[in-house]
Amino acid sequence: MRSRLRRDIVVGLILFFVLFFLPTLFPKPALRDFLIYVIAYGLLAMSLNLLIGLTGLVAFGHAAFFASGAYTFALLMQWGRTSIPVAMLAAILGTAVLALVIGAICVRLKNIYFSFITLAFQMFLHSVILTWVSMTGGDQGLQGGIPRPVFFGIDLNNARTLYSFCVVTFVLCLAIMRQVSESPFGYTLRMIRDNPERANFLGVNVVRMKLGVFVLSGAMASVGGIVLALFVSGAYPEFGFWTTSGEAIFMLMLGGTQLFLGPLAGALLLEALNHYITIYTEYHGLVLGVVILVIVLGLRRGIADSLFAYVTQRREARRIDEVKRPILQPTKNEPA
């Protein structure tokens, strides 16, 4: 399976170069800013897909980790004694610990219970952010800006350098997530998604595996929050509000859960959509809500997943025609 690894590396490099040089080809600050938003929310959506698409855990409170990354990073930088990389690592680790604590309670629950409990914990974090005004600035958000001291000769006060730094961070995170989903761990998660009881009878510790991916996914979401905090030079309670989690789920629906880069496409689409909706109306939620309803009720699945299912069906149909197996033909009697 060396060829799959090679393909992943090639796709990763292409993505990197496209993102890296796009602002050089179209040197507009607006495009660069837009792409940073796509990167931040893309990380949120892609990390969420580790839970939803890969493991079958429909988390509805993922923005908690997005916000935790943003606030931890921003507060550490404002404290003024850490460099950017150290603060980033600390924020990621801190969020991983938070995810470990929340996850330890959540992953024992199934289906919609899991969804709601993750949402509840997110809203708890949100209310902590709102009430702990002395620390977080409450509903005004973290004021005063985030300093960007030079490290290793890299000066993130330069907008182009900041963008490049975000792209590198982004592609690095993507590489980690891709590797994990293609590893033995990733395939064990697929077993759990398909059939947790059976996986359990095959000696898989389902609860611990779920907790493992929950922590990883939370840590990756925190990187998205860090990127956004770095870019907007602050942190806001909206990062951890339930609508942010809702948007991440909508991104998955737009881009699909079955293709690795699908959620990124979803983030791109939704960010573009948001961009235009906010230009034309202040009733952003109304328009977005109607768009979601039309898509959900119009299609039976997400846009990309519908396409994906269609293509897979066609491919399988062709395969079955080719391989006519003689042993154990299907019978009409289904088991009782």
Add this chain to the structure above:
Amino acid sequence: MNLEALVACLTSASCAVTQISTALIVGTLLFLVAAGLSLIFGVLGVINFAHGGFYMLGAYFAFTAYKLSGSFIVALVAGSLGAGLFGVLFERLIISRVYGRDLLMQLLVCYALTLILDDGVKLIYGAEYRMMGMPAAFAVAPVQIAGAFVPGYYLFMVAIALATGLLLWLGINRTLLGKTIRALAINPQMVGVLGVNTAALYAGVFGVGSLLAGMAGALAAPIRTLTPGIGFSFLIESFIVTVIGGMGSIAGAFIAALLIGFIRAFGAIGFPWFVEGLMFAIMALVLVIKPTGLLGREAA
């Protein structure tokens, strides 16, 4: 932490009575919303993430009805029935299409509906805070209990909520319709075979659940400020209530709602910054020790 204040309040009859009345108000409102959430989950197997929206609708419908008619009874009926009707429509037009489908889709339609309701209310009523004001019928001197003054409206509210809860419990546990609904929760095919219109029953149950949330909104309208998005925080708390009390259990919701009410009322004096934390800690504890909740039977 200000435990001295808490002890001082508990030992003073008037303070204790004031806080108990607050606890009962919070508890009964939560109970109505949570009972609806729990009922819908118990029968339809759907946790309605848009449930908070019906609370908000109830409050705003009551607000408008009161402004138009000047009668609080009309406002209460309008808020409850309006939200209930919306619930039936929502179930028939949207939720019923995602039964048995991806959980993701259920979440998304509820998310979409909440966005639409919040913005719809903003469109019609504006984003600013609104006050309905105490209805004229209750603009009387507060009742004096042990040196504390308790507004007459509080007593009315608690009475209405208790009566509704009792009626709901009797309806589910003591009537033929209730029996059918309980059967529907266990085996819908069987009930369908017996010639019952299950689709109508589903819509009805969803409607009653929404009606309860709407009634809570209407009852809260005279004493709380109205703003788009008020439903959502209520949704989270009522979810905590249903988890503690046990999904699908009306009695469990009642006990847990009162518990949360008391934590809110007395915690506000003793440990205001830890009230939310305590609620979540209790929920986490219940989930770890007894995942089905205090009185729940359904496995989590």
Add this chain to the structure above:
Amino acid sequence: MLRVDNLTKSYGGVKVTRGVSLDFPTGSITAMIGPNGAGKTTFFNLISGHVRPDAGRVVFDDQDIVGLSSLEIARRGMARAFQVATLFPSLTVREAVTAAVISHRGHSWQVLSRFPLQSARARVDELMDLMGLTSAADTLSSILSHGDQKLLDIGLALAMNPKMLLLDEPTAGMGPDERWRMIEKVRSLWEKQRITVLFIEHDMDIVFKIAQTIHVLKYGAVLAQGTPDEIRGNNDVIEAYLGTDQRLSEAVGEV
């Protein structure tokens, strides 16, 4: 290999397993029969840790396993295939078997290597060959024929190198030809892999042909146990089955 003493379980006052005591020697192949509702699948659930018994002892490989989770019991070497084959629909046959092998070897947590571990390959090929699934290696398990799905289900269980294999109606839902092919597979597994096998089966021809010992359950209690010949001549068994299971009365009648 497995000994069960006085195993008891009731649900809401209804006793579904009543003081069952049975012995399954190492290397034996045993059938469990009984009319519908006799508590056969419950018995499987009890010994595999899926359901906790109210009372009684389950000694597996010289250790009391009551109270252990199904995960721990599975890891001690008791594997199970299900009445309705339960698989991983989105994985191909090869992927599913590989994942099972990886899990058995404790490699599930590896994140730095790529999935189809080279080290697992030989074992995976061997298992697919054993179950006759080599030509379907790259087929999604959800679109396998019914019989192949059951074979894969057993193959997944074998990936754990089990000491004991529990098969819940391995031939359920199959046509007559398929049935015999499946049972030949089970017999050859037992002979060649030296696994202790316990299976639930309704087809009495099959039971009498391959089981060394037969345990008959009725209303959750052991009605009879013995060799096929002893069971054939047991009046209690004939009585229990007459009118309830046409196939047994026919099979018994033929003797």
